[in-house]
Amino acid sequence: MTLTWLGRAALYLALLAPIAGIVDQGRALARHRRSHALILAVAAMVGIVGAVAVMQYALVTHNFSLAYVAENNATFTPLLYSITGMWSALEGSLLLWVLLLDALALGVVLYYRREARDAVVGWATLVLFAVMTFFTLLMVGPADPFLANPAIVHQGAGPNALLQDNPLVAMHPPLLYLGFVGFTVPFAFAVAMLVTGRVQDRWPLEQRRWSVLAWGALSVGIVLGAWWSYQVLGWGGFWGWDPVENAALLPWLTATAYIHSVIVQDRRGLFRVWNLSLAIATFALTVLGTFFTRSGVLQSVHAFSSSTLGPLLIGFFFVVVALGAVLLAWRGDRLRSPVGVGHPFSREGLFVANNVLFVGFAIVVLLGTIFPLLYEAVNGGQVSVGTPYFASVAAPMSVVLLVLMAVAPLVSWRAASARVLWGRLRVTAWAALGVVVVLIVAGVRRPTELVACFLATAAAGAALRTLRGAFVSARRRGRWLAVLRAPSTGGMIVHLGVVVLALGIVTSTSYATRSEVTLAAGQRTVVDGQYVSFTGFHQVRDALETQTQVLVSVDGHSLRPAITTYNGRQSQSVGTPAIDSNLARDVYVTFDALGGGATSGAQVGGALPAGSVVLGVTVEPLLAWLWIGGLVVGLGALMTLARRPQGVDA
Amino acid sequence: MKRPILVASMVALVLVAGLSVLLATRHPVSDATSANSPLVGRLAPALEGPYLGRTGTFDLAAHRGQIVVVNFWASWCVPCQLEAANLSTVAWSERHRGVDLVGVVFNDTVAAALAFARHYGSLYPSIVDHGGVLANRYGVTAPPTTFVIGRTGRVVAFLVGPLGTAQLEHVIARVRAQES
Helix, strand or coil, X not given: CHHHHHHHHHHHHHHHHHHHHHHHHHHHHHHCCCCCHHHHHHHHHHHHHXXXXXXXXXXXXXXXXXXXXXXXXXXXXXXXHHHHHHHCCHHHHHHHHHHHHHHHHHHHHHHCHHHCCCHHHHHHHHHHHHHHHHHHHHHHCCCCCCCECCCCCCCCCCCCHHHHCCHHHHCHHHHHHHHHHHCHHHHHHHHHHHHHCCCCCCHHHHHHHHHHHHHXXXXXXXXXXXXXXXXXXXXXXXXCCCHHHHXXXXXXXXXXXXXXXXXXXXXXXXXXXXXXXXXXXXHHHHHHHHHHHHHCCCCCCCCCCCCCCHHHHHHHHHHHHHHHHHHHHHHHHHHCCCCCCCCCCCHHHHHHHHHHHHHHHHHHHXXXXXXXXXXXXXHCCCCXXXXXXXXXXXXXXHHHHHHHHHHHHHCCCCCCCHHHHHHHHHHHHHHHHHHHHHHHHCCCCCHHHHHHHHHHHHHHHHHHHHHHHHHHHHHHCCCCCHHHHCCCHHHHHHHHHHHXXXXXXXXXXXXXXXXXXXXXXXXXEEECCEEEEEEEEEEEECCCEEEEEEEEEECCEEECCEEXXXXXXXXXXEEECEEEECCCEXXXXXXXXXXXXXXXXXXXXXXCCCCCEXXXXXXXXXXXXXXXXXXXXXXXXXXXXXXXXXXXXC | CCCHHHHHHHHHXXXXXXXXXXXHCCCCCCCCEECCCCCCCCECCCCEEEEXXXXXXXXXXXXXXXXXXXXXXXXXXXXXXXXXXXXXXXXXXXXXXXXXXXXXXXCCCHHHHHHHHHHCCCCCCEEECHHHHHHHXXXXXXXXXXXXXXXXXXXXXXXXXXXCHHHHHHHHHHHHHXXX
């Protein structure tokens, strides 16, 4: 009981502080004086940290007086998964959400404390307080994490088996949430700029920094989610166009468009209103994504159990869009930039192409995600939109994307000259052609792979050329380290990461081989050039689980794919794949069936000899580069945060 | 058009309003319909088969005294994809409360069924119905079809279509109340 009251008291503090913040900030704006934003943001932070501390204390000490702990923790849950238990179900995940949101709001207030009387900062703070109030209200109302548990529980249910299988569970959700929550800041400033009508100041570019922070976290969060899925679920894939995966992809796409087009505003003063719309759309899409995950309307691997939050979240989504649309309708036409893009093949023209590409793809993904709901509303039946739909758009889009990455960084602003462009493109074009020739000689024949390699080399070349430019100018001034903070360095490193990631995806998916082999103990076979042998079994028993491992060796590396049965009961078992990964290829081994006795699941009809196993073996070349590419993207995004402002010296 | 942004933002607003209304009025996954079957109220037919993807056999007779949820599915069936995560959620949360969930795969290849179960992170066992013998015995023509079998071994509910978490929990609670 004590914990319930402590937790709730802390939550009330976290709720009242932003409400007071709205009132206080509103009065400060009306009277042109300083607000008490800093102290109230600190108060909110103290409240939410207190609530999180209570929840963590209860989880770590397995205190089942809270219903949430009884449902998502057990006496035998290890420490790491007790901590991550806070975000393995709906109510607790909101605690993490608000913690990140309040921390970010405090960061904004601190960062701009010297400019607190500026109306743009004032309005943005007000919007931040309003968003904080909404999400905290969800926990005070319908999704109370501190509900008391009336029954006496000795053991607890424990987190979902799939959520206590891999430490990535500790990384993927917090980064993804930071990405989602992070877009609140550009949204708040977009609203502030529209209200005050000041879109020409330095504020748009200031927002790029916050957006890149959120974008980087979201990118790495998405890649880590794919990695988790690849390591835990055992189907050998990493992306399934599941509604919730799409929910994370949607704001990522519009945010990518935003952080590119805001550069044009910085350099040429164009796209002012468009950028504001993108910032608003990105935040609205994060709210929509939250709705998809937490309403139970769309079924997916990630869906939290059905909750009553659906109508509240969709209402909030509508309010966000309506606020943005009304402000844009009111101010938009007066704020537009008087000139347009001059030449379609100038740098700014190619930025337009980039935006059309990303926003267009976002619309395609959104349609595919909600189509089952539309269909059900009209026809009453059920359909699912699967990978073929999304993949048929994603493939050509990636090609255009790589072409843009190869050309756009080399094109001049304002006007384009084919001769100048060819002069800059020549080296990379020949290099790319050379790579293709080498690949053909080496025996690669698939057109998709050849096209992908050609474009990837060209795109990498463009990025490297830009990096070399920054390097040369830094050397000329004798300050080598300045290259790290040069305006385009971070962005070009992100481009290199994307190139690596794209190569990993294309190669691993188009050259993957899947096969199923039956092996008796001591037997060896060759699958796609890899020696696979099966040596025996190993049983691991502890309080939590019984694991039957198959000892397999792949090219001399020992692997242990397993079937894990939780907590002494046969009914819940999870297959755990084992992966032998190196830079050239991944060998992904699953334990599919066991011989012995008359029957075995994986074998239709005929029986397997006792003591033999059926292994699923998937060989995927270059797959590891996907994760490396993702990390490079995150690194580039981090470097962009330290970026020198364009105007200072460029 | 003199004020294109005004027009564009109003169009966007109307579209989003429509979308919001659509989403707000959707039910959490259209629930299965509780149907009549000659089996309801009778002792459940024998149900025995090899597990999918691991060793051993499931035998319904050994589960007398438990509430057993039997779900017929196939990997090609769209509504089965909709309910897969829900079934795992219920199986996991009910696992210490005298409820067993078992899937029966029929009209499918074992490889596809195994891939399906993995992709959806299935947390309950399934058995393979070779030749559709079990489906015939239970009068199942199309997946997903779900039977709830009480502690005494009688069929207490027959549900056609994809199940929602809340719906299945509700049926289980009803069975518990009836039998206690």
